[in-house]
Amino acid sequence: MLHHIIPQPNDLRFTGGVCPAQRPLVIRDAAVPPEGYTLTVSKEGISIRCSTEKGRFYAAQTLRQLRNSDGTLPCCVISDAPRFAYRAFMLDSARHMQTVDEIERLIDAAALYKFNVFHWHLSDDQGYRIESERFPRLNEIASYRAMHGFGSLDRTRYGGFYTKNEIRAVVAYCEQRHITVIPEIDLPGHTKAILAAFPALSCRGDRVQPETRAGVFREIMCAGSDETLRFCCALLDEVCELFPGPYFHIGGDEAPKHRWQQCDKCKERMASAHLDSFEALQGDFINRLATHLRQNGKRAITWNESLQGGNLAPDVITADWMDREILCVRRANNGGDVIMEDFFHYYLDYPYAMTPLKKTYDFDPLPAGLCEAGKQHILGVETPLWTEFVEDFGHLCDMMFPRMMAVAERGWTREALCDHADFSRRAEAHRALLDAMGISMLPQAQWDPQPLLRLQKLAQHYKKTFNKETILSFLQPKDDAD
Ligand SMILES: [Zn+2]
Incomplete structure (x- = not known):
């Protein structure tokens, strides 16, 4: 039946x-x-x-x-009963914000599909999104950028932040639906917004602005400065108070090492802590934050780049987004906990032409090369939605639904029962239910475009995303270039 x-x-x-x-x-x-x-x-x-x-x-x-x-x-x-204990969706509210009502609609849908974690990305180069009483400059400066940015023609100032009461309301809303909220403050990279408010936290102390472009930037937190570490710990303390869950995501991705290589404080820390590479300096920085979080009763999570130094503390959880099944497999086989959120399958901000529903659905969260003990350390799945190019809630829903539902099924259902064609039939039957929750789902004809159509769609997507404005912004002199 x-x-x-x-x-x-x-x-x-x-x-x-x-x-x-x-x-x-x-x-x-x-x-x-x-x-x-x-x-x-x-x-x-x-x-x-x-x-x-x-x-x-x-x-x-x-x-x-x-x-x-x-x-x-x-x-x-x-x-x-679920296949995996960790089943998460991630929302980037740093690049573009969503209203609390919109976020609650997503939480309703996530609960329907038995997700149990909401990873909330709240700080990045382009904005800091949490009310801060301890550091008011964060809201005055880091929460606003000079223009909408990301290739948009809209040159008006963009920004804002969630008040502590709004955040508490979201956390309570999740709690009622058995969803744990994990905040993310991305450190030491992706911090230009924070550095705009507190330039002394970087290696050179240069004045910068919250970013209006997408990408990876050289201005990052200094990993050798005691003042920077003290600031980060104080910031984590303030954010910890809002989130009662057992985890805290501290980023640890895409941190270019140009500034550290030229910085006396960074080199001094490397010498005193006997670190043999700048990647190990990143591991050391993350470990020191993880130690601080442990005192707050929380376990740190970091993106897979923080494994590269080879010195990441054993209890730090690694999120595998771009590891190509090497370091994370080794980590799990050695007893470290790993979350699977593969870029090529689970990143929902990329068009269906690049990541069709079938590609997301057919991806087995357990990578090859795991030993039996290693399999026990794959905590589960997570599907992120980044918002550089997703600012309207209808567009956001189209990107997430039905692919997010596919990840829910892969996180819950054992492999032998997973069937893409049957899943598609069931997902389409959810349209009215989602609609009643204020969630739109992409028309079924667009879920799995044919190969030729995929190429055409991809070309259209990039033409639209990388318009003249975006390309000109890439050519502008960069304040953070050497
Ligand atoms: Zn430094």
Whole structure:
């Protein structure tokens, strides 16, 4: 019998007949896995067996999707639990912000698909997005950039930040839906907005502005300065207070080493800490922040570049976005925890012409080369949505849906049950449900464009994204060039 539950339950048996919708009987059973549930729909009624409130919540999400159009439920027995314990979506609110209402709509959809983590990217070269009482200059200077930027013709000042109350509201909204929020303050790179407010934190102390371009920039935090470290720790403390979850993402990606190579303080730190490379200096910087976070009861997460120095502390979680299955596989095999968010499959800001639904869906989160013990250290999946070129919420939804649902299924459902064609059929059946939640989904005809069409679409996309404005902005003299 056909159904349209996403993610596909791991064990589902239809038993024949229907039952009127009614309040389920909840039975606590310590033998059921923490996020698992057994749902029984029979002519006698509906029951949920679970060991936690979270399991009950996931059973309720399945029930919502099981309902027939006439309001009845097909009789069945579902015994379900996730393949991975970590199932996340990431939203970049630094490049472009979303309203709290829009973010809550995404959280509603994420909960429906049994995601349990919202990774919120709140600081980057182009803006700092958290209210700060401790460092008001962050909101006065780092939260605003001179123009909309990123190739837009709009030259008006752009910016803003989420107040502490707004952030607390989002965290509470997530908590009610069993979603942990992980804040990200990207350090030591991607910090031009913070450096615009506090130039002394960089190696040279040059005055810079929050960026209006996309990319990777040479001005980064000084890794040898005690003052910089003290600032970063104080900033993390302030942000930690808003997020009760056990994790904190401290970035650690795309940090060019040009400034460190010319900096006496950075070289002194390398000598005193016996570090043999600038990549190891980055590992050292991340480790010192991770130590500080540990005192706040939090575990640090960092992007895969921070593995390159070979000295990353064992308990720091690595997010594999661009590792090509080398360092992260070694990390997991050596007992380090890893999250899979592969650029080529799970980055939802790239067009369907580059990353069709099937490519996202068919990607197996477990990379080749893992030993049995290593597999236990792949915590799960995450799908990021970066917003340099995604500023309108309708566009954002089109990019995320249905690909985000595909990642939800790969994070929950065992490999043998995953089937792209069947997933597509079920995803299309969710259109009205999502629509009622204020979420649009890309028309189905565009999910998996044919190869020739993909090339044409890709050309159109880049022509639109990299227009004359963008190209001219690339040619402008860079304030951060040597
Ligand atoms: Zn330095």
